[in-house]
Amino acid sequence: MTSPFLSSAEGLIARKPVLGGLVAALMTEGQYDFWSRELGSTAAWRRVFARVVAAQWEAADTLTLTLRPNRNLGQVSAGQHLTVSADIAGRRHCRSYSLSRLASGRDICLTVRREPGGLVSNFLHDHVQVGDVLELSQPYGDLATGLVSDATRPLLMLAAGSGITAIYNLLASMAASGRSLQGELLYWEKQPDRFCFTEELNRLQAEHAGLRVSRFCNATEGREDAERGRLDAALAARLAGAYPAASIVACGGGAFVTAARELLGGVGKEFRAEAFTPSFATIDDETDEQFYELVLRRSGKTLRVSSRQSLLEQIEDAGLSPEHGCRMGICNSCSCQQRGGESVNELSGAALRGQGAVRLCVSRANSDLELDL
């Protein structure tokens, strides 16, 4: 089982063999981390801790945190995400956020929109202050693979709501690397006061003659620089005509990404999408609900699970707390061994029969199941 917490570099020992060896001989990882925090440092044996060095408002209910990670954070690349852990009422909760602004040096920026009822987003908004320390996972995600290197192809980027964070990060990194941006960014927000990175995106448009930024807002009180309209067949046809050879990237909620895939999946040279909410909630309505027996081998428990809900949720409902991260099938924290039975990955639609790794958060039971958990 790989975990973003444990997959970090060898840390101190690898870099400082003599000192690291001595420290390892005298204390445990837990002790090293304890004393480091006690002395006000974010250094750790291999876990990634980061100090909040700045917080700035991006738009209504949207906050950008600049974080200074310790040396255990691996190389981050554009379009990636990190899992942020926060201790709330004694429990550590993890949520994924995309890299957003470019920060100087090794600092990173994450942009967090307050979600109604969202535990971690509300905590980050209400309780985290400059100087506080948060735990991060290693970065993950490959939204940008291939995009940055192939500079000749125009880009067609579609962002809805918080999806703009990853998209803005991609655009800003490409611009920073000296690439001349070609193509169009289409950016939807439900409310006019929620548009992020307005100045920055306008500046990019001004500096790159080939780049067009289109904002969409369908609220009654609109915004001057925003059009009305949804991602529909007419808009898709316009885009297909204008950018026949584009690389398409879509980022937003599950429903938005599903729509983008349907309308634009066959258009252009490549299509990449990332949803920050899983989209199978809607698919479930089409399938009859079935109940199966789930055997958890290590905990010695047997649960009755529904075919409509993710395995992770149902295992958590049973009072267990399996390791997890993004809850949308990208970070692999919740991956565990399936020993028997059949599960279905709702993101890919792929069925897994018998043995194999199963991502609990985006998988559901398709027969009686046995997991190594």
Place this chain on the structure above:
Amino acid sequence: MSQSKSKSRALSPEELAAFGAELDALQQQAIAAVGERDARYIRRIIRVQQYLEFAGRGLLFAGIFPPAWLLGTLLLGISKILENMEIGHNVMHGQYDFMNDPALSGASYEWDTVGTSDNWRESHNYKHHTYTNIKGVDDDVGYGLLRLFPEQRWHPAFILQPLFAALLALLFQWGVAIQELQLGKLLNGRKSWAQIRREFRPVWRKSRRLLLKDYLFFPLLAGPFFLTVLSGNLVANLIRNLWTFTIIFCGHFTTDAEVFHRSVLDGESRGHWYLRQLRGSSNLRGGKWFHILSGNLSHQIEHHLFPTVPAHRYQGLSLDVQEICRRYGQHYNTGSLPRQFGQVVWRILRHSMPSAPAPRAALIAR
């Protein structure tokens, strides 16, 4: 109706089911309440333990001055006890898994004693807690070394068992370290040397690291005071060995602790399992720090009933458990440390000689 020496009465199947349901409800209530208070508690204990260790090791560097040596050794011993019992043992039971802190994860915590956590999770968390006090299944019944119950077969070698017990007390962490190897199986040919060698490898890796730490690296750091640091570390480890031996033996080998036959496992119900946990365990009375330093295993009964509930809650739960025991006519085995330890010593001495078991106490009334 057989004569039994048990102070508890046998329960009818209906009573047993109700007894189990009441304890289940108590456990669920306790687990539902777990949260911020428990997180704060364990973090505070860890802080105390780390500072005690720092102070203890620091004072030992000045150990050429006798009061510093004494205090340093004592503080280091206490810190080792805290890490072993209130932190290591309880964290490995998964009591703090709810926090989702990788440093306090029951499945991966590695405690600071020579025994590997993986072996402990197998021999203690799994075998001992599932098959508590079942002769031939729970290896903690005498640890394959001592005859503590008349139900165990006598052999002339047991005449020397007071000596074995004293050695086990002094070297307790080493006893725990090799427990899962079950060296006794070598004698009757149920294990090969190759198998032992393979299983010993992780134990050796772990113990070598701790031996080097206490008896070479820290003493070396002290330069000319090598021996004062080494001796302080040695005595601190001895203190911990004696203390953990005492607490653990008082938890299961007092006069009224019962041992069970394998057959109890046949179709054992939840209530029956609880009953076995209750009758196989015994508590110790004491003050707040006594409970903390015993990892709250002074509430061995509550620990056995609810092993995944954060241990600092046992004291509160014990009132409810006692009340339930009264209603169901079950003996709640508790006493002061001297009293319970006296009973343990008596068991060790008595059963080194041939002894005949009393008729087995029935758990379920027919």
